[in-house]
Amino acid sequence: MSFDDWMLALHVLSAFAYVGGLILFWVLIVAVRQTDTPEGTIRMGPVVNVGNAAVGIGAGGTILLGIWLAFSVGGYDIWDFWIIAALVLWVVAAAFGRRTGEAYLAGMKKAQELQAAGQTGPNAELLAINRTRDGLVMHALTTVVVLLIILDMIWKPGA
Amino acid sequence: MSTVLAAVRPDDWNFPLLVHAAGAMVLYGGLLTGASALGFARGDTRLLRLGYFTLLAVALPGWIVMRVGAQWIYSKEGWDDLPEGTEPGWLGIGFLTAEGGGLLLLISLIAGGIGVRRLRDGGGSGLLKATLVIALILLAAYTVAVWAMAGKPD
Numbered sequence: 338m339s340f341d342d343w344m345l346a347l348h349v350l351s352a353f354a355y356v357g358g359l360i361l362f363w364v365l366i367v368a369v370r371q372t373d374t375p376e377g378t379i380r381m382g383p384v385v386n387v388g389n390a391a392v393g394i395g396a397g398g399t400i401l402l403g404i405w406l407a408f409s410v411g412g413y414d415i416w417d418f419w420i421i422a423a424l425v426l427w428v429v430a431a432a433f434g435r436r437t438g439e440a441y442l443a444g445m446k447k448a449q450e451l452q453a454a455g456q457t458g459p460n461a462e463l464l465a466i467n468r469t470r471d472g473l474v475m476h477a478l479t480t481v482v483v484l485l486i487i488l489d490m491i492w493k494p495g496a
Numbered sequence: 497m498s499t500v501l502a503a504v505r506p507d508d509w510n511f512p513l514l515v516h517a518a519g520a521m522v523l524y525g526g527l528l529t530g531a532s533a534l535g536f537a538r539g540d541t542r543l544l545r546l547g548y549f550t551l552l553a554v555a556l557p558g559w560i561v562m563r564v565g566a567q568w569i570y571s572k573e574g575w576d577d578l579p580e581g582t583e584p585g586w587l588g589i590g591f592l593t594a595e596g597g598g599l600l601l602l603i604s605l606i607a608g609g610i611g612v613r614r615l616r617d618g619g620g621s622g623l624l625k626a627t628l629v630i631a632l633i634l635l636a637a638y639t640v641a642v643w644a645m646a647g648k649p650d
Contacts, residue, residue, distance in 0.1 A: 338647050338648075338649045338650075342647045342648065342649075343647060345646055345647060346642075346643045346644075346646040346647030347643075348646070349642060349643075349645075349646035350639065350642050350643060350646070352521075353520070353521055353524045353639075353642050356521040356522075356524070356525055357521065357524045357525035357527075357528040357529075358525075358528075359525070360521075360522060360524075360525025360526065360528070360529060360554065361525060361528055361529040361532065364529045364533075364546070364550050364554065365529075368542075368546050377542065380536075380540055380542075380543060381543075383532070383536040384529070384532045384533055384536055384543075387528065387532040387536075388529075388532075391528060487514070487517070487518070487521075488514070491510050491513055491514050491517070492507075492510050
């Protein structure tokens with residue numbers, strides 16, 4: 338395997354980590370919609386951390402290694418349409434993902450406040466925050482944009 | 497070499513490749529989520545059930561789509577026309593992890609399913625630990641498989 342083959346393998350592995358993280362958050366979004374207790378919400382924290390690590394490593398790895406490959410691999414240039422499209426979509430996905438995180442972090446913060454105040458039972462306000470519509474829409478948009486990046490990577494329009 | 501191949505890939509290979517890659521990504525995400533929930537459950541029934549049902553409802557369908565896509569792209573690329581034993585090593589890694597991994601996933605789902613049923617009576621944690629261990633092994637195996645599929649070592 339050449340150095341570029343290694344970079345490509347790590348680039349694709351980063352994409353798997355990114356999508357794996359998005360899928361993890363989909364499962365948590367479904368699960369947290371039924372969660373109305375501080376303890377139940379807080380218990381998801383370590384799983385959220387795994388998702389954050391996967392998305393962080395995945396997003397960072399795809400962009401850094403992708404730019405490396407665009408410069409290094411013969412036949413591709415950074416200004417190729419499909420590469421510029423991927424870079425723009427990556428930035429859009431990151432922006433949507435950040436807003437998703439902010440929306441769901443509110444539920445975690447509320448759960449911690451309730452637990453600190455000694456309230457351990459079901460809480461309607463916590464349930465409403467956990468069912469955030471903004472967070473759901475933002476995560477759906479992130480997923481659609483990442484899917485567009487995958488389509489772009491496979492079809493390479495304009496290459 | 498793989499990048500050159502990617503550049504000249506015929507258009508009609510793209511959709512089967514998308515099916516294969518999308519299935520593999522869903523499988524990978526399902527394993528990551530299932531293993532995380534099982535690993536961090538620490539006896540919490542809700543997280544144990546979440547971990548198991550993620551493996552069942554996300555990882556298993558992902559494996560099926562990945563395997564169908566694999567056969568489709570294998571046929572499209574003409575690998576089935578080659579004589580026995582002349583396939584490249586990366587393809588062998590792919591087959592080994594797909595077939596062996598599918599069997600392991602099935603075993604983990606059977607063990608986990610019994611474990612989830614026993615949770616009602618306060619048992620089942622040992623079986624769910626076995627499910628977690630298998631999910632982690634599969635996650636490692638599929639990481640190697642993705643590396644092999646993308647880097648295509650000789």
